[in-house]
Amino acid sequence: MTLGALRGKLTFSRFFVLGAPPDNLAGTSMKRIRAAASQPLVPEDDENERHGWCSIEDPMDVDLDHEKVFFNEYVCLGLRVDRWVVPKPLLQAHLRDAEAAMLERKGLERLGKKARADLKLFVLKKLRRQLIPVTKSTDLVWNTGTGMARFFSQSPRVHLLVQDLFEKTFRLKLVPESPGTAAERRQLDARAEKRWEALEPTSLARPGGAE
Known part of the structure; x- marks a missing residue:
């Protein structure tokens, strides 16, 4: 099962990458990307689940190289999760x-x-030994120019998996998009930042629910 940019549902979550990637991102991270590629589960393993990177075009392709990951200013990867499901x-x-x-x-x-x-x-x-693991992949598309990343899942559990793997691979934090990260990305001037910090959350719901 694949959820992502090239196929499946178009529902995605927005993330923001904290910090600027190095100039030679492909050269500095390709080795770590390959090291974090998904490895298939085997019946003798004690673990019930395993995850890692795969090609965005084919979740079964874990032999990653520059041409499969880097597209101009975009980094495109799939997060593959293999899990044993025994009824x-x-x-x-x-x-x-x-x-x-x-x-x-x-x-x-x-x-x-x-x-x-x-x-x-x-x-x-x-x-x-009589079954095969259930495989699910979810696409991650990162625009290194803007720092924005789209991850084609809204599952909090899967969000944690991709955030942890992203940080280990790229040495940068992947954080969920929010008004705070949006403000940081726009690099507010001192006056606007002061106004921003003075804002307080407001609920638009009526007490007791709508009539």
């Missing part, structure tokens, strides 16, 4: 069978907490 009824059924077999084999009446947790992980990994 709960399937897991419970296999776990019951595995637990019963282990109790019979060891001559026990019940398993301890740790033994049951280890058995659950074993069953999960076994079931994963």
